[in-house]
Amino acid sequence: MLEVKELTIVVNGATVVNRSSFFIPNGKITAMIGESGSGKSMTVAALLKILPAGANTSGEIRYKSANLLEATKEEVTAIRKNEFFTIFQDAMNSFNPSIKMDRQLYAFSAGRIGEDHTTYRKKMKDILGKLGLSADILDRYPFELSGGMLQRCMIACALYVKPALLIADEPTSALDKVVQKEFLKWLRLLNENGTTVLLITHDLDVVTGLADEMIVMQKGEIVETGTVSEIFSRPTHDYTKRLLDSRF
Ligand SMILES: Nc1ncnc2c1ncn2[C@@H]1O[C@H](COP(=O)(O)OP(=O)(O)OP(=O)(O)O)[C@@H](O)[C@H]1O
Numbered sequence: 001m002l003e004v005k006e007l008t009i010v011v012n013g014a015t016v017v018n019r020s021s022f023f024i025p026n027g028k029i030t031a032m033i034g035e036s037g038s039g040k041s042m043t044v045a046a047l048l049k050i051l052p053a054g055a056n057t058s059g060e061i062r063y064k065s066a067n068l069l070e071a072t073k074e075e076v077t078a079i080r081k082n083e084f085f086t087i088f089q090d091a092m093n094s095f096n097p098s099i100k101m102d103r104q105l106y107a108f109s110a111g112r113i114g115e116d117h118t119t120y121r122k123k124m125k126d127i128l129g130k131l132g133l134s135a136d137i138l139d140r141y142p143f144e145l146s147g148g149m150l151q152r153c154m155i156a157c158a159l160y161v162k163p164a165l166l167i168a169d170e171p172t173s174a175l176d177k178v179v180q181k182e183f184l185k186w187l188r189l190l191n192e193n194g195t196t197v198l199l200i201t202h203d204l205d206v207v208t209g210l211a212d213e214m215i216v217m218q219k220g221e222i223v224e225t226g227t228v229s230e231i232f233s234r235p236t237h238d239y240t241k242r243l244l245d246s247r248f
């Protein structure tokens, strides 16, 4: 699905990602885990071409026949719009506080795939219902909804557009445990419907509960990749061993 080769990211002279190589297999859930500051979000920013000003990159990010690092902003924007969907930690920041949910969810879902508003209302109400949300939320403003509800709205849009790849950067860390579990259930549903998932997380329970494959990062480098069961039964890198030990 997506292959990263020797990705290096330098921000204002500091190397934040160093010769990182990994593969995100089609149809699977891949978790990326690593300590704070290890370069997970920077890697995601490189995939989406949203690195901060002053960042330089080298290496390759292969998606289908394109190298996203060399593709133009317009080409990457088109891929993001048609094939990727991203969910960030703080759902509130993903919404405009002065626009009602109806218009915003339309823009994140039906609008992206060129469906009209009538079709959208019907389909979105169904999806919201499945997620335990009443259609009334469409007439509310984002600040009238909880973080968990907003995150569910994001999942609703993802379920609507059925993206080829969902990238979620710590989508559950602002949610309480119960809502977190629910959220993971919806991620699984999305995956069962054909979406490949890249999930960035701090939480090993999330990895074991959900992911097929994992990528372990430490200080800007990938120290281990493999299936979750392989790595949990035979961690090879010291950092991974310590990470797994820290669970008990
Ligand atoms: N906008 C920025 N400008 C310059 N350096 C940055 C910027 N954002 C992050 N960094 C640096 O890049 C490095 C990697 O940060 P990154 O945000 O990718 O870590 P992370 O693994 O996502 O951490 P966390 O788990 O806390 O989200 C860190 O050293 C950080 O200080």
Ligand SMILES: [Mg+2]
Residues within 6 Å of the ligand: 040, 041, 042, 169
């Ligand atoms: Mg991060």
